[in-house]
Amino acid sequence: MANCLRRFGRLGLISKAKNGNKELYSTASVSPVSDDNTSSTKSINLFTAVNQALHVALDSDPRSYVFGEDVGFGGVFRCTTGLADRFGKQRVFNTPLCEQGIVGFAIGLAAMDNRAIAEIQFVDYIYPAFDQAGDIPIVNEAAKFRYRSSNQFNCGGLTIRAPYGAVGHGWHYHSQSPEAFFCHVPGIKWLYRLAVEEVPENDYMLPLSEAELIREGSDITLVGWGAQLSIMAEACVEAEKDGISCELIDLRTLIPWDKETVEASVKKTGRLLISHEAPVTGGFGAEISASIVERCFLRLEAPVARVCGLDTPFPLVFEPFYMPTKNKILDAIKATVSY
């Protein structure tokens, strides 16, 4: 992961599912592009993986920095444990409590040819960095940095990390999935990683913007990202019992997203179902649906299905009702297949 940050060096926002305490396994194994041929992997949770990657990044690049609120003692999700002790407080440090400041500072640091890895404590708090009137760091600044200066300047060395998504008790302000807002901004990349996966033990590289085929199938294509994938995987297993063969794709990067992989799959199966936690209206599923309809119209056997969050703020007591559950997905799979 550190290698991919280094080689690709694109501005990326990485969101991580917060279900760190639950054992959520994707059925995929990572297909790394690594320099050596050793391929031992082990299953670790995302926060451990992030921590290891940050250790590698800071160790290998003296111009890299990690900062944000409370990162010094390890962070509220423990992603930054041990970094300040090992690399010093000038490279790993707490910032004042100010998201617009964190992102603005990170942009400047990245523009001076450093690798700035900024942490936003919960992605729900990213909005001040998004939408301060008159000075909109992520949208108006980071996203357009290279473009408006005609590549004289860029902040490609900027990465913003933020945990997202439902956690069982996070409600309005610790559970959001704001990807739709950011995917509407040309110039940034928005990535997801799952909570627990098999991760190679050595440094390795993953190509950004490539979706991953997690499960092969022939009757219907399912597309998702982040924590929702494990729910979808369960639905695929259940659907198999009813004789429905599901193909499951982890999009991994939302912007730019891997249209070719999804298109190839839908040309094979003729059916598409998208699932995400964020509210359905204007959600990223709408973009995927529209694009695939454009590309695969004559091949489609049924309307594209979307199983998503409701169009309400993320509720606490009502969370189980809000969420796109396995059974909601399963019902939609069956309805689509028998359309």
Next chain:
Amino acid sequence: MFQSLDFPGGRVAFTSEMSFIAESSEKRVKCYRVLDDNGHPMSSRFEQISKEVAVKMYSSMVTLQIMDTIFYEAQRQGRLSIYMTSNGEEAINIASAAALSPDDVVLPQYREPGVLLWRGFTLQEFTNQCFGNKADYGKGRQMPIHYGSNRLNYFTVSSPIATQLPQAVGAAYSLKMDRRDACVVTYFGDGGSSEGDFHASLNFAAVMEAPVVFICRNNWWAISTPTSEQFRSDGIVVRGQAYGVRSIRVDGNDALAVYGAIHAAREMAIREHRPILVEALTYRVGHHSTSDDSTRYRPADEIQHWKISRNPLARFRKWIKRNGWLNDEDESELRGNVRKQLLHAIQLAERTEKPPLEDLFTDVYDHLPSNLQEQERLLRETIEKHPQDYPADVPV
């Protein structure tokens, strides 16, 4: 020959000596205090309070302390998802509330439940919100400690830091336009003072001449971030002048000092149509929340020192007892009663059913729009097909 420049804001005198204003004064801004560590008034000139008010203040501080202990324990037992205490900040909570009128509008951060308590929010009402049952005014939508009451003029708590500050200014402007004998009071911590919203708010408040009292609970720690990593100014009080806002620093653990300062601030805000900034120095004795273990980033003896030697209840208690207004039996009885009430409230709250399913969809807008009507319909179909996926205590 011009000695000065006529410039917006007033005449500016010239000088031929180049000198920079120092980044900080040699002496820190003094801290207003009434009671010394032993509860003796340091001077006879302070805002006097009656026995009734003093006893009510002390009782409320005790109640807040016990409520914090019991709810914290409940979280540890898995009965609450999360809890945040106000340990160490009972004087700020109660004494500031006591100095206000019920018409003053309060916009809290999240560590000021004592203000609601003072105004009459019952232990059962607190408990209902924490357990998210159908009696919760928030209809189970928010996490514990996110209280609100329009009846008691206390805006509903919102987690993001400092968002309440610019809102407080707008609300104050409304009070001014309505010529109300009332002000807005808004709270935030040392961490909150770093947010962009803080700067916007002070500036707006000064320009709009809004009757708002900004109360900063400088409790030293913003989760794991100490004030040395939060700012380099002499705390928050010195920032007032930068925006043209009158300010004072007060001992946050001295109930009488807090009472006096807020009472004075309120009068100025309303009569003079101006914002006031009050920085109350205190210490966050508890962890940030039940998801935090502060011994990981600060020394245990520092916590103990503030918990014991700087305890706001202890100091106030000494003063009250010396006045003959309270004895040990009264206090024992009070503590026993509060504990019993809270345990009963929890039992009742846990037995009370959750809000009905329709409350998932209401209040997104004034009236239910068609997309939500359709989603509710589809959801109900799903629930009928898969009832096992859904909690039994939410009535559909």
